[in-house]
Amino acid sequence: MTNNKQAEKIILFILEGLIYLSFLTPFIFINGSISPFVVGKILFDSNKLKVEDLSSGNSIFNVWLKEPEFSNKKGEINFIGGHGGGWQGEGELFKIIFSATNEGEAELSFGDDLALYLNDGLGTELNPWQQPAKFMIQGRPQDVLPKDEWSEILGNDSIPPEEFTIEIG
Template sequence: ASLFLSPGSESFIVGDSFSVELGVDTAGLPINAAQTTIYFPPDIVEVLSISKDNSIFSLWPKTPAFSNSAGEISFIGGLPHPGFNGKGNVITINFKAKKEGEALFSFDESKVLADDGKGTNILVFIKGAKYFIYQPEKIGLEATTTLPRIFSPTHPNENEWYSNNTPRFQWSLIKDIKGVSFVFDKNPDTIADTVSEGLLNFKNYDLIPDGIWYFHLRLEDESGWGETFHYRIQVDTNPPYPFEIIIDNAGDSTNPKPNLYFETKDDTSGIDIYKIKIGEEKFIDLMLAQINPFPTSLLRPGNYKIIVRAIDKAKNIVQTKTSLDIDPIETPEINIWPEKYVAGEETFYIEG
C-alpha cells in the first residue's frame, strides 16, 4: 500500500490558499485503518483547516489535528470490515502560503493496516510533496517574439526532479503576438513549426511517462516567427526498488552495536538519501556514503523496530522494516570464594 500527497508539486503566490489531498492506494489489498504524521515548514505555509469530507474512513480514533507552531498534521482513521480496497482520499488539508520559499512535505512513521484480522502494516511506498511559494511579481514572465519566456508552476526548476506527471506550462503574450506554436517531446533541440495553435498562453499535459521532457515554444508577430525557446522538466513517479535490511552482529546476539546493511536503486532520478529510525528515536538522514555498513549506536538489551526509507530525487519513498533483538549477557555465577577474608593481609580471590 502507499500514502501520497496530491498534487506532488505546484507553485503558489504568497497569500494564496490551496488544498492538498492525502490519498491511499491499497494495491489490491483491503485495509481498515491508517495513521501518520505529516511535517510541513510552518514559516512558509500554514494550515487553515482539515476536511474529512469524502474520506474513505468513517471512524477516527484520533481526529485529524494540526499545529502551525510545530508544523505537524496527524490522525488515526479507520472503517469497519470489509474495509476499503482501491485508491481514495483520506483527508484534505487547506493551506495558506505565507512567504516565499520551497515547502517540503514529509512523513513520520506511518501505518496502513490490512483488513486481515491481524492489523498487518502493509505500507511500502510513501510520496511526499514539494511546493514553491513566489512573490506575485515573479510569476508573470513577459515575452518577446524572438525569445518567449516560459514558466511551469508544476515544475519550476528545470534541474530538479518531480513526481508530478501532469505538467503545466504558461507564458505571457504581448499585444502584437498573432500566433503561438509549441511541441512537447524528449528532444532538447526540437524547433516548433510555423502552424499556430491559437493565441494560447498555457498548455497542460496529463499523465506523461517518466523521464526528461522538453516543451518548445515559438511566437509570431507582424515581422514573422521568432526563435524557439526550450524548457526542460524531469519526471519520476515511481519509488525506488524494494529492499531488505541485513543485521550483522558478528555471531553474537548480545552485541550492543551491530552493523546494518541495506541498499536499493532507482532507475529514473536516482537515490537521493536514506532515512533510518531505530526504536523510539527520530528518523535521521544518511548520505549514500554512510551505509554498508551502517553501525548502530550502543543499544541496551531489548527489541528494536528498525525502519529504513530510501528516497529518490523526486521525493518518492520506499520503506522497509525489520526487528532487532539484543540479548542481555548472562548473569555471572561465582563458584569459588573465600569463607573468610581479612583486608590488607591476603589477596581477595573469587572464581566463576
C-alpha cells in the same frame, strides 16, 4: 510483523504543485488493493505554510480514532483512522487547507512513525511506499487576483451532515 509483499500495493502520496501566497488544497490518497488502518503524521514547513483548516468530509475513512488535528507551531498534522468495512482502490483521506506565509520551496512528508495495518483480521503491519511533495511558493503576480477557493467551497456546501447514533454495548 511487516508484510512487504502487501506493502508494494500501497502508495501514499500528496499532490504537489506551484502555489502563490494564497490557499492550496492538497489531497492525501491511498492507492492500493487492500484496506489499511492508518496511524499517521504529516510534516510541513511551518516557516512557509500555515494550516487554516482540515476537512475529512469526503474521506474514504468512516472510523476516526483521532480526527486529523494540526499544530502550526510544530509543523505537523496527526491522525488515526480507517475504514471499518474494508476499502479497495484510490481515495481521499482528508483535505488540508494551507495559506502560504513565505516564498520559497516547502515540503510535505509523512512522519517516520507512519503505520498502516491491514484489515485482515490480524492487523498485519505494512511499510508503504511514501512520496513527499515539494511546493514552490511564489508571490502572487499583480495580474492574478487573490482567490479563496476554500471559502467558496464552504459557501456552496448545502448538504447537511448525515444523522447517526452510536450505540455501545
